[in-house]
Amino acid sequence: HKWYALICWRRLKDEAKTSKLNGCGIQVNGTAILAPGYRAPWLLRFAECQSVRIAGWGKYDPVSETRRRIMTQRRSRQRGYRYAGAANKGHGRDRALAPIWNLSQRWKDFVKTHNHTTSRKAVDICLERGIAQLVYYQPKPTSMWRDRRFLSWTGRLDQWDSSAWDYHQLATFLGYKCKEAGIHLEVRKGGEERERRSETKKKMA
Secondary structure (H helix, E strand, C coil): CCCCCCCCCCCCHHHHHCCCECCCCCECCCEEEEEECCCCCEEEECHHHCEEEECCCCCCCHHHHHHHHHHHHHHHHHHHHHCCCHHHHCCCHHHHHHHHHHHHHHHHHHHHHHHHHHHHHHHHHHHHHCCCEEEEEEECCCCHHHHCCHHHHCCCCCCCCCCCCCHHHHHHHHHHHHHHHCCEEEEEEECHHHHHHHHHHHHHC
16 A cells, blocks of 8 residues: 655745845746836746747837838928928918827827737736736836837937837836736836946946
8 A cells, every 4th residue: 555645835925025036136926027128129027037028029020110100201291391382381280280290199009009918918928927916117207228228219210209108108007907917016117226326336436
């Protein structure tokens, strides 16, 4: 006769909170980090330094292509209005500028759809992996860290290109999606730690 023993081990909540951080700085007790990438739109990082690209399309980049197309058309419309005759402008400024505003709204709609898709994918992946907490690094409005993100520079025509990315909107979408899924969301300002380190180096120099 053979005897078998079933041994169960249950980790308490207090022990889970005090779990150590791994090399990536992510808690091993089911925490993921979502941040805008430098060469990809979004990166979702887990324990053991694993990462998943969110809204990445490989060689085909709809963000760059869409931004360049819309901004080129918008700039062309602006030049056309600037050099238009008085007779064409006589119908009213709102009517003349309507195509320009429509192109600006088209870019905002594209960003909104992209953010919706990204937030849904991130929450679904967290549910599949049993992630209980999601940390989102939202870039500060004016920071070098924000300017170097893929979604901030890809497809831009030049430094006067006004097609900014709405990172705050993604935080809003993640807020109610994580609440519905039972995932705790924490929003942090991206780039703050790096700025503090650079300021410390300047003081020590």
